[in-house]
Amino acid sequence: MEQVAIIDLSAEKVTCQDIPEEVLRLYLGGEGLNAYLLYNHLPPGVDPLSPDNVLIFGTGLVSGGDVSSSRFEVTAKSAEGEGGFGTSNSGGFWSAELKYAGFQHLVIKGKASRPTYLWIHDGEIEFRDASFLWGRDTYESQELIWDDLGSQQVQVALIGQAGENLVRFANIMHGLKRAAGRTGMGCIMGSKMLKAIAVRGTKGLNVNNPAQLLEIYADHYRQITSTKIYPVISRYGTLTIFCVQNQSGMISVKNNQYNYFAEAEGHLDDEIFEEQYKTKTLACFACPLRCSHRYRIPSGPYTGVWGEGPEFYMMAGFGPAVGNADWDCILAANTLINRYGLDVGSTSGYIAWLMELWQRGIIDEKDTGGLNLEWGNKEAILALLHQMAKNEGLGGMIGQHASQSAKIIGRGADRYLYTQRGMMHESPQNTRASRATSLAEATASRGSDHLKGRCALEFFAMPTEILAKIYGRPIASDFRSWDGKPWMAVWTQHFTTVVDSLGYCKFATIYPGSTHNLGYKQFCETVNAIKGWDVTVEELMETGERIWNLERIFIQRETGILREGDIPPAIYFQPQPLEPLKGEKLVRDEYNRALDEYYEIRGWTKEGAPTKETLERLKLDREPSHLI
Ligand code: SF4
Structure with a gap:
């Protein structure tokens, strides 16, 4: 029977419950059952950052049981925008691990009295001091948790400094690039003083018909690996979308002022990434598509910077959206964004917006603290990213106030800010023709x-x-x-x-x-x-x-x-x-x-x-x- 754990951070208390079959069949798991739990457990009208908000993690109903089914969903009242339905999901290994540890959903309530991380292993849930992790980025923190628990097989979902500093568009991260982004689930996690959830499970899955499932698994594997898209996605990942979308005139350039970025030609494409930066191909749990990459910048001002990703969204958001055609800068930003735990769409969208305000003379060096926000200025792009995560300067103001920052700046700045439901429009997207x-x-x-x-x-x-x-x-x-x-x-x-x-x-x-x-x-x-x-x-x-x-x-x-x-x-x-x-x-x-x-x-x-x-x-x- 699938289990949900209700975790009270304030009282350091856990209650476990079987999920009634009736509820499971009506809502499945992941997003669906998270939505059910949120609707039922959240007191109506609470402030998203109050301890009364409820942060829910859910593995998919079949996570860990089929090919490419490794996603987990995180849901709460949104920290970004109008405070509506906040939800986001991530791939990786955490979801299957939580299933194998005996839980399908975690409902996290209250607020810890000190930085805390949860250690979940085979049906047990422990509250552990995370003071030694607070202030550290996601890469460092995961390594420290592995040291603390004595195993690198532990899977970790966590926040970086952006979540700790309550940036409205902070992510929950996992591994080196997996991100539950949009709607600020990392901000909610930070507001609860919850740094991480570390999971290890060896209990296996409850399967009604294991022999049949193995046959289905093999069929689905064959099906996925015989499509026309398979060779492309397993080589380039989502980067392959970039050139198609740019040449189709469906990309956001310079905060949506244009829909095609000529400067990208010959500079930003998937083959250049593969030839010059890619060091490894990676996959999520049980996924033959292996769309992910590890990279290292070989030369120039960011020599030696390494990380995982990037996705199309990073390439387009920190490329054309901010007027930049430099791969090195995109990759340096990708590493920072994953270490800090920031959302790509909102972070790049707000930087693009500030650059348009600069272009139009609405803001100047007095507003930016001396930064020159000309399109494609790499130092400025990275400086704003640091500021957002650390809550410093102009970037810090944006991180804390997000869509409200147009009112703070005034001077007609709202005219160029493209939000929906108060949340930054996904910066690389320009699909208005469809x-x-x-x-x-x-x-x-x-x-x-x-x-x-x-x-x-x-x-x-x-x-x-x-x-x-x-x-x-x-x-x-x-x-x-x-x-x-x-x-x-x-x-x-x-x-x-x-x-x-x-x-x-x-x-x-x-x-x-x-x-x-x-x-x-x-x-x-x-x-x-x-x-x-x-x-x-x-x-x-x-x-x-x-x-x-x-x-x-x-x-x-x-x-x-x-x-x-x-x-x-x-x-x-x-x-x-x-x-x-x-x-x-x-x-x-x-x-x-x-x-x-x-x-x-x-x-x-x-x-x-x-x-x-x-x-x-x-x-x-x-x-x-x-x-x-
Ligand atoms: S490796 Fe890529 S395709 Fe496979 S589950 Fe992860 S994100 Fe999806």
Whole structure:
């Protein structure tokens, strides 16, 4: 039976409970069960940084039991933006380890009286003094924890200085690059004086039909490794997206002023990274895709800097978004961001915004403490990053106040700040030309979210017959058309929610646009072999819808912001300036009509609230049910 541990940091007390089968089947695990636990355990209306906020860690339902299913989700009331649904997930090894240690979810309440780390091993949970770790970065801290516990097999999820200093967009990190980013889960962890959670488990999994699971595992392995995307992703990882997205005119350049970055040509690409920097290929637990890299900078001012990653988001966020075409600077920033535990999207987004304010003369050296914020100024980029993490200078002010910092600066600075639900718009993204993706990202629970809203198949001009087969309804092939796109957005949001509740990595699924990767059918196979259930594709789809609606009523309860929070940043309604998508933009009336249709499909009111009938249909009318 899967277990949840309720951990009270204030009283240093742990209570363990079996997860009722009924709750497990309704919400699965990972994001879904985290959402259930948050809705049930969080006292309504609390300040995100108060001890009353609840920080929940959850492994996916099948984590540790299938290929590429190693993700864990962290959920709380958000530290970033309007204080709504905060959630984020990370790959690596921690998730499977927690499962093997006997827990699927941890509900962390209260606040420790001193820096603390949790040591979880085979059903035991210990509170340990973390004073010797406080003030240290994530790389150092993990090594010190290994020394303290006498084993490098211990997996650690932790915060760096950014989380300790309550930076609103601090991450929870794991390993050298794995990050639960967005919505400031690291900030919440820091507010609880919780430095780390170290885990080691040897208990194995509870599997209903082990022989069948082994066969399924082998099938899924073969399936993932025989797709067309496999050789590319296992060599370059997400860096391979960069050139395609830049040359398609779908990238944010200089804080979204442009959509193509000519300076990147011949400088920023995946092959240059491989030839000049890459030292190793790495993977998460049981993942044949091995999309990750280790690197070392061989020469120049950052000689010897090493780390893991970077992802497309780092490359684009610290590249074109801030007007920089220098790989060394991107990699140096990547190492710092992982050591401090900062979110890539928000950190680079705020730096890009400050650079545009400088360009327009809205801020000058008096505001920056002497830093010259010209586009691509490497020293300034890295200096702001240090400041954010350490809460010093202008960067420190941004880290503490995030979207409120536009008000602090004044002088019309808010005009160039692109946030949604008060959270920094994902800085590298510029998908305004694509209708389903714009809608699905903007209506995502945490706002501006490609991990929930990217409708990759929209970009490939696939025949309508194939799209209809996948989505079950007619969808236009042209990414500029709205026909069928509200449904495509809804379908994608439910799919990604199920993926994040089961614990799969999205790259092993059809999410990146590879229709031969894992989908609902394969998810059912694994769930049924592990749990002995008889779930169907339809049931899983409805589960995705249930979780999505639960998050929505959480947002309604905690913020009251519904329809007005579902609109993309203002820049999406302005035309793209450069080819090949010159002139493309969203049109407000069209977007609003699509939003109406999206609400109608969902069974929501015109204001964006789930109706009573919808809540009853999804068995949400009983929440909070307090079954855990
Ligand atoms: S595809 Fe990459 S991020 Fe996903 S599980 Fe595999 S190695 Fe990890």
